[in-house]
Amino acid sequence: MKGRKMFSQNLQKLRSEKNLSQEQLADKIGVSRQTISAWESGKASPELDKITTISKLFSVSIDELVGEIKTEASNFDKKEYEKKYSKIALLRASGIFILFSGIAFSAFFFEKGVIAGIGLMISLAISVPLFILAKNTDELTNNKLIKSKKSLENVFTDSEIEFAAKNKILGSILLVSLLFIAIAIHQIIVYLTNFGENLANAIFMLLLGIALASTTYANSVFAKIQNFEDNKAENIKTNEKIGFFAAILMLSLTAIYLIYSFISKDWSSAEILFPIGGIAIGIYAIFVKKLHR
Incomplete structure (x- = not known):
């Protein structure tokens, strides 16, 4: 009798947490509302x-369902979770x-050397902690x-998942x-x-920053959905490999770009380097995921 009582209480609690009616739950498990x-x-x-x-x-677990549900497993605050990922997206x-913006500033004041370097260092001093x-x-x-x-x-509805996925796609398109x-x-x-190449380079880097910031925001917000898939044991190592490769590649390309640009005074190489980096990461991700299937 105790087990039946605990089960009935747990079922009501879990159904309430998921905002399901008795009829909706019945449809999901193939019984009638009266049975629920x-x-x-x-x-x-x-x-x-x-x-x-x-x-x-x-x-x-079945033991938790017919017995006492662990507090740690049930204390999940969806609103707080979403709030955290909005914060993460904004920080990134x-x-x-x-x-x-710091790179754009440096490109514009390139001839003034010290000023360009100071601008870049300030941007790094602010962005890295973020x-x-x-x-x-x-x-x-x-x-x-x-x-x-x-x-x-248990956490997100189909419409919420679809909305987040659409925003991610829009970020990539942008x-x-x-x-x-x-x-x-x-090029114009x-x-x-007659505005000069420095201004052209600065505007290019500023627009590139806006583009990357926008897609980074969309991807970071979508991470609140993607985490559920990524946290599966079989996917953790795969994603770690992809993330490590992406981080090393983009850091290397950024370092190469800055060194080359300061030496050659040609800041337009980003038009080639960063798209190549993005394509390389995409190809590597597809290869690794297919390899681990």
Whole structure:
């Protein structure tokens, strides 16, 4: 009797957390609404196969479903989780924009040497701490998600997942569009005006910063959805490999770009280097994921 009572209480609690009506829950597990009502009132108990289905649906063990649910697993605050990833997205996007603003400043004042260097160092001094803070917040928030044992279906609705995915796609489209616009503006200023190459380089880097900041924001917000898939044991090592490769490649390309540009006074090489880096990361990610299937 105690087990039946605990099950009925747990079922009501889990259904309420997921904002499901008795009828909606019944449809998901293939029973009638009256059956759900009987289970929740303690008048009847489900068969083992239904208990298994319910435990998978709510991402809890069978022992927890018929006994006491661990506090750690149930204390998941969706609003706080989303708020954290909005903060992470803003930190990363701000860091990207500030960094590229510093590069744009340096490109514009290139002939003045010291001033250009100071501008770049200030942008690094501001952006790097933002990246570190975003990384630490991401790790702490994701660790809480792992401990909660929540599944994607328990937290987000299909419409919320679709909305986040569309925003990610729009961010990628914006990146490509602004990159081509930046290249076009750079060429127009250099070859069709008398404003000088320094201004062309500065505007190019500023537009590139806006493009990267925008897509970074969209991708960081989408991470709140992607984490559920990434946290599966079989995907963790794969994503770590891709992330490490991407970080090393982009840091190397940035270092090469800055060194080459300062020595050659040609700041337009970003038109080639960064698109190549993005393509290389994409190809590597596809290769690694196919290899681990």
